[in-house]
Amino acid sequence: MNFHSKEPRHIIEAQQFDLADALRNGRDSCMAGKILTALFYEPSTRTRHSFEAAMMRLGGEKLSTENAKDFSSAVKGERVEDTIRIESAWSDVIVLRHYEDDAALRAARVSCVPVINAGCGKGQHPTQALLDLYTIKRERGGIDGTTIAVLGDLKYGRTVRSLCYLLGKFKSIRIFFVSPPSLRIGRDILEYLGEKSISYLEVDSLEHIIGRVDVIYTTRIQKERMEGLASGPEFLRLQHSYRIDAAAASKMQHGAIIMHPLPRNDELAFDVDDLPQAAYFRQSDNGLYVRMALLKWMFMK
């Protein structure tokens, strides 16, 4: 299994989603006797705990460090490669979140057990993309033919990058990239979509397209990756330039949904939460089942 490949075709087969559906209800102990090690060098609410819960629900056990940057031997200068060599001796699978874009790739090169990229730098977050696709399929009945607007910090956010790589595998996808000019999506993603003949358009605002999309996928400004932005007036201006609230949601077409990888800031108003369009908490819940399916699939004979 290669989670760092730009072509992870083998993990988006429909069977994986069927497995996630099956695991929603049934019990399974396929991970009994196995250990998942969660090494997180960046904060997380959803990804770390949903992986740990997935492992435990499958009968396995976990070792976990939620702040490896400050509380592992990284503080003493240990490189991630050395840490992974050590941890892989007593683990069956390593789930790594890191602040450097290439950390998962470097980890995989030295690990003797599978490494799952749980979000590295501004690079990728592939299991988020899997649960995003699963959510679109569950909410809308399918993925082919989806018109999606991705909003926000497309430059430093990693979830949209991974989502684009997976959307590139489907048919008749249309993507609108909506962001302030300073936070545009990387050219590498646009080139990839071009190779896959996916139609896309970069726009500054949702105004003219909000009634034409099936999915709005909004994201927060990654201020931790933008030196000096903190929460000053520039941050607030950027954040409000694409805010979704109930008034905006009312302009969406029937059956369209709003997604967000979470956590949210002010770009997604609380008054959206109880609307039928709000799919983001279900999206987060789906992470558990998708990660259970992924773990089960990885260790299937």
Ligand code: ASP
């Ligand atoms: N939780 C997601 C990530 O780790 C999105 C975000 O933090 O904005 O990439």
Ligand code: CP
């Ligand atoms: N969506 C996501 O990755 O959330 P966390 O950063 O809380 O893990």
